[in-house]
Amino acid sequence: MSYQLESRHLRYFLSVAEELHFRKAADRLYISQPGLSRQIKEMEKGLGIQLFERTNRKVKLTKAGDFLKIELRKHFKTLESTLAHAQLLNKGLLGDLKLGYVGSAMEEVIPRLMNGFRKSHQKVMFNLKEMDNQDQINSLFSNEIDVGFVRMERIPKGLNATTILQEPFCLVLPENHPINNKNFKDLSQLKDASFILFDPKYSPSYYEKVMQIFDDSGFTPMVTHNTIHSGSIYKLVAHHFGVSIVPRSLKSDHLKEVTFIELHDIPQQTALSAVWNENNRNPVLDDFLVQVQSFKSVH
Amino acid sequence: MSYQLESRHLRYFLSVAEELHFRKAADRLYISQPGLSRQIKEMEKGLGIQLFERTNRKVKLTKAGDFLKIELRKHFKTLESTLAHAQLLNKGLLGDLKLGYVGSAMEEVIPRLMNGFRKSHQKVMFNLKEMDNQDQINSLFSNEIDVGFVRMERIPKGLNATTILQEPFCLVLPENHPINNKNFKDLSQLKDASFILFDPKYSPSYYEKVMQIFDDSGFTPMVTHNTIHSGSIYKLVAHHFGVSIVPRSLKSDHLKEVTFIELHDIPQQTALSAVWNENNRNPVLDDFLVQVQSFKSVH
């Protein structure tokens, strides 16, 4: 264990191998010639390999030396690119980001965020998974996802959150329903209707808030169907299985079979929040959260 | 240029990355814990990469650190095998050896030498080329071949040589020739015969020696054909184009159409020599020359 080969030896060796001249190589390395000679000698002795043939006037590579020159050059090249790669990873310009989200976040928010983010982070890969609120919270604690997009009032301790959108609710009616934007006054007009709502398991606090709306309107709705997909809700509404209430971000102008009525006059709104684990050390996360902030400032 | 990454840093980093514990890693490296901490910190600062997440009680790899752990391990592995390869090259256990030779050397000598040599040097590749004497000498000086097998008296200065075989000449006669082993007395019996001899250009000194034999026998032969291939000589002799004289090593018992008569009673013999450039630094050469010496001691 008396000798340890260091990168320095390899660098020095390559310099001499390229110059085939100790003085010139030493100049190039900004060290003195005797120091270089000593290091090369030590390397030769340590490896048990004759690297150069010195004829007191000429320096020549041996077969082993010539082989090493070629191989070690490759070696430094790959080391260099490995380090460059690690630096990108460190800066968060390379890596992956795992997102969980409730379906409505995929309508607008996530595509927009990703679009802005990839301008500066082309090499970051996104892993996307639709999940209910509670699964997102669990996955955030176990670091299975980096950011969650949830609809919930109170974020558990240990997680950080920021509100992305604050939006009113929308009533969803079939196209030719007697109530429309013109004659709609308040929700009590629908106290006898069947309601199709998001599954309370998907987001209990969201469900609770919707129920508050009915409370304020003085009736308890007849909930006939539950689902977690807005598309399913619209289909059921179109086929007269009932009416529904959804966040405005799920409103779509492309649908002919259903109409939307925004509920401006009630105090309830629903918020979409981005949530993350404060101990998450994924370097990509920091940059992504900056993107989230700039998204908020625009909307 | 203030910071230089050394192998030491990489070794230390790998140790910590594997133990995830500075004390244990330091023990494994036979250095003190503070020294290790300093080196890692220096490496992190130098590369501008956060390698570990230290929470004062736990050490954890960052994404970049985890990536580097994997890559640098590979790195050391390849470096190791590169050095091992170079060591083999240095010892002459790996590499190539270029041989030039006159045709007769391929009958017995070269196959035998190669056979013995490959027992200890399986990985050495031979490059074989039949050449006339002068081409071999030139190729030795220009290092196009490492060893030559020639038939010549005086080896040029700058080359080393050793005699491998000293052998008598053989008369070559067609099968049913009036002269045979029984009634042969001396060469003057063939003073009226046609002779087929090796081309003097192929080996002038060899040719000169054969001519001395005729001189001593008191006649000048009628040389009707020249060739450089013993096989051609035998064919021509078999078809009664003439008789010939060849080195004993070209005698073959498998040939039915020609007979051989060894010329014991004349002073001339012919020598096969191995020749090499004394400045040749091919490490395989040294070991091969040892093989040549041991071949001589057996014959």
Next chain:
DNA sequence: ATGAATAATAATCATGAGTTATCAATTAGA
């Protein structure tokens, strides 16, 4: 609270990389 575990800091030491000065051997030119 208390004590054990762990990494970081501070101050000091000592190894060995690097320096200067010189030599020995070879080559080139007068």
Next chain:
DNA sequence: TCTAATTGATAACTCATGATTATTATTCAT
């Protein structure tokens, strides 16, 4: 056949820095 120039190796010494010891700060377990 002398120099003079070139080039790598040696010897002695300097000093930068890697490593050590002693200590602190923090956290975790009891």
